[in-house]
Amino acid sequence: MKRIISVLAACAAAIATNVQAAYPDRPITLVVPFPAGATTDTVARVVSQAASIELGQPIVVDNKPGAEGQVAAQDVVRAAPDGYRLLLGTSGNLSLVPALRKKPPYDVLTDFTPVADVGRFSFFLYVHPSVPAKTLKEFLDYAKANPGKMSYGTGNNTGVVAFSHFNTLNGLDLTHVPYKGEPPAMLDLIAGRTQAMIGTTIGAPYMRDGKLRALVTINAQRNSLLADVPTLRESGMRDLEIVPWAGLVGPAGLPRDVVTRLNKAFVAALNKPEVRAQMDRLGFPLTPSTPEAFGRMMKEQLAIHARLVKSAGLQPD
Numbered sequence: 001m002k003r004i005i006s007v008l009a010a011c012a013a014a015i016a017t018n019v020q021a022a023y024p025d026r027p028i029t030l031v032v033p034f035p036a037g038a039t040t041d042t043v044a045r046v047v048s049q050a051a052s053i054e055l056g057q058p059i060v061v062d063n064k065p066g067a068e069g070q071v072a073a074q075d076v077v078r079a080a081p082d083g084y085r086l087l088l089g090t091s092g093n094l095s096l097v098p099a100l101r102k103k104p105p106y107d108v109l110t111d112f113t114p115v116a117d118v119g120r121f122s123f124f125l126y127v128h129p130s131v132p133a134k135t136l137k138e139f140l141d142y143a144k145a146n147p148g149k150m151s152y153g154t155g156n157n158t159g160v161v162a163f164s165h166f167n168t169l170n171g172l173d174l175t176h177v178p179y180k181g182e183p184p185a186m187l188d189l190i191a192g193r194t195q196a197m198i199g200t201t202i203g204a205p206y207m208r209d210g211k212l213r214a215l216v217t218i219n220a221q222r223n224s225l226l227a228d229v230p231t232l233r234e235s236g237m238r239d240l241e242i243v244p245w246a247g248l249v250g251p252a253g254l255p256r257d258v259v260t261r262l263n264k265a266f267v268a269a270l271n272k273p274e275v276r277a278q279m280d281r282l283g284f285p286l287t288p289s290t291p292e293a294f295g296r297m298m299k300e301q302l303a304i305h306a307r308l309v310k311s312a313g314l315q316p317d
Contacts (some may be wrong), residue, residue, distance in 0.1 A: 033069030155182030225283030272303025
């Protein structure tokens with residue numbers, strides 16, 4: 001009997017090992033907090049396709065926009081910690097949402113498992129050609145001279161907070177028009193229904209034929225896609241200090257072996273020349289890292305975004 005029990009225990013251990021080694025044995029879902037066509041969606045589809053090859057399983061992108069990325073984040077918080085439902089989190093829903101809520105819908109540091117840093121969004125102040133400004137200073141002077149006559153659109157909460165910071169710091173009086181994503185906000189800017197917007201590189205293609213003008217980037221460094229556009233510091237304004245990041249997270253309690261497997265696959269995907277080439281064309285620098293380094297960056301940015309919300313004069317809901 002003892003011998004039989006020993007054999008059965010050994011078999012159970014072998015089966016458990018094989019089950020762990022089999023991950024993933026079915027498709028993985030990557031939840032994206034923005035609609036199709038947004039920069040985050042494009043990044044998700046390019047990177048997940050490359051990572052699926054490394055993992056040997058399809059990665060299905062599931063767009064769940066709404067509530068500034070909160071809908072997607074809460075979806076993954078509620079998911080089983082088995083590695084089959086992940087989130088392409090961003091600074092918008094994992095750094096800013098907690099700072100914009102009196103009662104945050106989740107605790108970023110305890111409700112999620114950091115898996116891999118992915119990359120950095122670049123944000124620009126775009127204006128419609130009808131705005132007679134070619135520099136940040138000229139834009140600020142024009143806005144001050146025309147209080148209440150200009151409007152700006154936002155398609156994410158990074159744009160909301162950054163523009164609120166501009167308004168508070170410079171005493172501007174502009175009308176805010178919020179949208180459910182960058183694509184519709186950009187379309188209205190191009191049509192002249194709004195006059196300004198702080199958005200990602202989604203606006204870059206429209207600059208080539210003069211439909212838009214980018215005055216400044218809110219990032220600490222210039223972006224290679226729009227290398228002629230200066231930074232805030234170069235334009236005479238202090239940096240915002242925020243890092244507009246994107247990274248892969250899972251629900252709390254994700255097993256270490258699953259985290260390691262995913263991190264290895266996504267880092268390999270991010271280092272592929274064809275992926276880097278596509279991200280270069282998108283103006284999205286890639287920043288693959290270990291889960292630990294990514295987790296430290298997330299913690300730092302929580303504090304920095306909280307300070308920005310306070311300095312912008314925004315009251316948490």
